[in-house]
Amino acid sequence: MSEDGTLFDAEFMERIEYLKLMATRMLPSRHRGEHRARKRGTGIELADYRPYVDGDDTRDVDWKAFLRLDKLVLRVFDEEADLPVYLFVDQSASMRFGDPPKFDYARKMAGALSYIALMNHDLISIAWYGPRIGEWMPPKRGRNQIYRAFRFLDAGETGGGTSLNQCFRAFFGSRRKRGLAVVLSDLMDPEDLLAAFDHCRYQKHDLVVVQILTPDEQDPRLPDEALLTDVEDGSERRVRVTPRLLARYREALEAHRREVKDYCSRYGFGFALASTGVPFEEAVLDIFKQDRFIR
């Protein structure tokens, strides 16, 4: 955080400008400012052909092809649409751990993603979540909304537990325009994460899950005898720390990560693991590499 207390200072702006440049180079064939939805619709860009069936709009029949082939062939267009990007930032107590704290790391990533999206004329909506959906910034479009997004992110605070399932049920329970949901969290959620993702999937939203962990979480350094207290629920576990136990912890953490990642792969969602030990822009680029955020 900068000296004036804001996460989004001049240095941050320089770094997301770099990100923007990198994103442009990574996706040279894409049209800036335009995103094609998966939905085939009434756009002007031809996407494909398919046989005509009853009920299709006869305006889309390719009559030249009919003359050549003596068959009714329908032209299919990509539907041009604004891409709403829903950023869900975990504000539970566990996010305050790490150096830098996972929460700051998540906010910076959210800021960077917001900037990139707004620069691409996308709709941006940011929501805090913990045990339930907290304050949220309604969808905004336009480059001039970036500072509003920064102020929103800068004002966030940590505390309480986590329940992404409850949050998604509440958030996507209302009708939302289909878009891209980005979850920035450590995913230390005692409830069923996959059930939460199912809400997103059933509503046909795209999803990118970013798991943010500290190096200490990935490779704990603990004394021989430790009494571990969960900062969110206050539960205590006494452990005798051995190399074997630590290895088993790492295996369990990896299994937890793999469970989420496999789910995402199975349903075509994106997943990225971000460590607070590496600069946040590398994590953002990792998200870009998944060819989902910028199309």
Next chain:
Amino acid sequence: MGFAAAPLAILIGVLLTGAVVLVLYWVRPEPQPITVPSNLIWRRVLDERRRREDFWRWLISLLVALLASLAVVLALSEPAPAGAGAGGRVVLVLDTSPTMAAAAGGGTTRWDRAADHARGILESAGPGTEFLILDTAGQRGGRSFDDRRAGLEAVAALGPVFDAEHALPDLADLLDSEAATEVVLIGDGVRIPEVPDGVRAISVFEPVDNAGITAFDVRPLPTDPGRFEAFVEVVRHTASPDASVLVLQIDGAAGASVRRTLRVEPGVPRGETVPLAGFVSGPVRAVIAGAGADGLAADDVAHAYVPSRNRLRVLLTGEESPYWEAALRLDPRVSLTRAPEGADPFADFDPGAFDLVVIEGDPPPEAPPRPVLIAGSGSADWLPPRLGGTTEAAVTLPMRSGREPHPALSGVDFGDALAREVDAFDPAAEADPGRGGWRILAGDARLGLLAAREQPLRVLAFAFPLARSNLALQPDFPVFLSRALSWLTDVEVRRSGLGAVRVTIAEGGVFDAEGREVPSRRIGSDLSFQADLPSLYYVAGGGREVVVAASLLDRAASDLNRSAWAGEPSAAAPPGSPPVATLWPILALFALVLLVVEWVAFHRHVTV
């Protein structure tokens, strides 16, 4: 496998081990509180571990603890391998005579080999076997059988004894009543040649050549009591019929030394008189060497003490006695002071300025604070009790035969000395230590004419005035007087054999020739110490000093080859590493290692 330990000991072992295991499990460090972002992953890990590994960890830990407990219990039970023999009662009689200190080859002694045999029997016996350890010096006189450990301790406490009469202990009760299943005598057959029926003898005898000093004495020349000579007797025992050449060296104080080469026939003692002309007063030591193999070091050295030749300051008091004055003035060492008759000599003269007080006539009521030579008939508490009345008697010497002559009377013959006005001492005083430790030197069983005592100061007392006898006219009287003066005023020297020495002396200490203090203990009015090596020992206390010249000087001890078992082969060395002796420490160590490994593994989380 059998067990020597009682069931109670086994039970105690189980309880102790169980307690140790429990304590080790309870002693755990307090956990350090750590706040973590989430216990989600830890819960999964720990829940999984509890289900599978905790069980195995618990099972392994229990097995290790049980194994350690079993090892401890087995160690405490002193297990013996099968076939080690049934329990019984074994009597071991160990020959502790001086010849057992003889060399037996390989840097050991006959005693070392005997002790090894004894330990071998103890350690190879079956579980439950009881032992009775006896010795020929009577150091262990009990008749109670004990376990192996006590037997080993008893053997370790024994060794050759030089100052005791050695004899086979009475084994009749053990043999007749069959209280013992086996009686074993281990020795060299020199002092204890007879082996009773029913006793198994183990011989550790090996012939060995030996040369030794069997007599050593420093004595004044008969012609000049102020000069001394040493008498040394050496002997050489060897299988060779040829004479041996021994080098005798006598060393005295201030670097004085005399060296003689002696030709000694085998087994024949050879006496040698050596004038000590250049020797000053002080310790003197005789050493023999050059005899080839020597089986016993203790008899190669002997010690004595050359008496003082300083001037003697003598105070003569009492009745006028021309005899005393004339005789004393004849001795060139004497510086005589005559107290006037009737005067109180102890008021007019400082007794501390004199070395000796000579009194003619009635004794003073209190003993003078210096050694006293008195001739008179009066009674005093510090003199021996008298029979009462006066009589006439011949002064006969010695009073009793078969007794070492008193130093004052050595070589003295009073001839036809006759005394009148004899108020004789009671000879019974000699037998009563409470009367002052007097020794009657002249007279007969009814009349004590001359008495002497050592404590607290030396006193030589005639039962009659010298003027009332012709004793002073006897040819040997000057010799007697010279010897008496020497005995009364010289450093008190005692000759002693090796072993326990008792000296009647007040509170004090014992020091060897190097000035090191020798452990001593008080027994009644005596100070007792152990003279294990030939040397001079200085016993000092209460303003008195006694020099003890400790030497072996024993013809029988020097004759190492006079064994009744000489024709029998020496017993082979006992087998090494008996199983019982090494099994329990191994088991105990095994248990300890298991406990330590378990404790470390548990607390260092190697297996957790």
